[in-house]
Amino acid sequence: MTSLWRNRDFNLLWGGQVLSELGDAVAGFAVPLLVLILTGSVVQAGVVATISKITTLVCHLPVGVLADRVDRRRAMLAADGVRLLAGGALAVLIVIGQVRLWVIILVAVVNAAASALFSTTEHAALRSIVPAAELPTAVARNEARGYGVALAGPPLGGVLFGIGHALPFIGNVVSYLASMAGVLLIRGRLQQQRAAEPDRYRAALAEGVSFVVRDPFLRAVLFIAAPLNFAITGAVFTIIVSLQRNGTAPAVIGLIETVLGVGGLVGAVLAPLLQRRLGLAPLARILCLAATGSLLISALLMTSVAAVVPVAVALVIAPAGNAALFGHVAAITPDRMQGRVFSVILLGASSGAAVAPALAGTLVAIGTSTATVLVFAAAMASAAIIALVSRGIRRATPITPDRPAEPGSGRANAESSGDPADA
Template identity: 55%
Template structure:
């Protein structure tokens, strides 16, 4: 295989994939706000908007592990091209249906299911391609650039989605189609193979995955961290969704609604900058407790200004410690996990820690409808309090 270029800036394949994934991430971020706004416009039901969001998150979670298996067995560039083509067609169909006044809830759900699955498969194939196109010593820099890309698109996508939705309900979905077309062109221009020659042993993936699950569940520290972090992820997604739906009900303009996730993204970006210093000064158990207790208090403050962008500020502050906690967690995981299990253990931790968050939109929609938005946010804060108590008293998480 041809050696990778000396610098990432001269690495043609890496830059093509980076730009392609940027387009893909931007399209996903745009639709992430535009879809619930469309469902609300079609049905005027926060519960249905939450249900559609939950469907998308569930499909993404369920697709993660199969996506890894597929990316190990087939050509990764072809996987990405197929995923881009599927998403392009899906959002083009939805945009045209909205434009003609023929959009239905069933069509929106179908597009969300197809696009969410394609997102998971594309992202997995792109991530696994790094090792074949980037020199080993350049991998940390490559991952850092990918993190910057993710933050950038998460900051730009929601307000852009809100702005486009304000111009016309069909505009963000037609815009999504354009982003996936751009991504497809970039992937098609990649020349080098995106995987090393390999032989797959049929039928071995299920047992290999089971080994990773057993390792995580058998390690008391990792098992407890996952149980503590999972409700926190659920609450964060639930509060953000509650704020967005409440602002929509108060007829706040879509462009302003889009800034909610931008504010939260800024908090994550600042947290990423502070993460190295925090991990040097605080051990993981202390970080776990700090992030849980601070999030519980800050989320409660959001209930005071639920119908305003100001509600996103406490949530943004709550995620400040998130990157440092993640860095410490995966640093510990890398130290206690045998090398041959690293990939499976990381995927299992991510799925277990984030899968419960798939229920956040549906749960938030249900609580908004039955007990009101302020009480819903307080209920999510109470969930985080339970995690904080667990992080404080559980023996395996004590310093």
């Protein structure tokens, strides 16, 4: 990561997002507490969270098109500005005692939509400020940022909410100011020159979907990421439900997310080393096989909190695999299509994760926790098979300073090997 620490523009963007994502984590922890105090209903607290997640899913594809059509710097500033105003309004209403449930829902929807725009645009802009060979390392640093924030945000949110109910949201507003400052200080352009007349929305979206589906590597990433997220999310939810049914203390169950977060954070720190030692294709295969094995072991330990340990071990490999795959995606995707390609893959990956808890709850209700985790292990095994046999994964050539990316697609990379069949 040495050279990235000297990349001024990347560090400005990354540092601003450390604070912004920390503010989101703090406020995200406080929202259900606020709803519980306001309504006394656990169901309504869950409804707010569900509406927020649905909004994010619905926005993935539209914001992908938007990130490829508009000035990316202005898009990120606009997204931060909208979130700042929404969060500030909520904080004021809390202070004066006029907050209502519909206001919390409205703010959650606005924040989810604006966050989807910012994160997609940030990813799309990454290729403009980071050399192609360093993109996997940059993605690994972003992974580390996410895991670190996930560990620090909830405890800080609890402390601030205990001092004053508006404090988490005021802190989030300040974090958006830091994010805007970081974006404004970036010197370089965040996109290449574009055509004067952009395609219509449907044509642009169809082009992005077609680009992913037709490219062997991008298609493989989509079919690996979806079952991976689905399986891990469902298994973790099943472990939590199983421990609750067995009378495990809530404080012990609360440690599950901490254990998983530590595993992911350690993996994100080790990711550049693992990428250098193993390479892209081996990492993708090891990740899928390790995740499959971890779920099989967890299925045997469902009556104990030890069931989460194998999953945490698999998450040590996950950031390196994610960084290698998504760094390569960014390197081989043309700048004009970065937003759409990322949003298509992210929609597939997050859709599976969104339905996993509901499916897990249903399966546990009609069967056993062990059988439920085995179902998710089978889904993970399908991703492992794809990683093992996929031509796109097998023939993906790592991007290095001596072997730059061909801006086009994975097919362009394959063509550089001289084998027409690779295309």
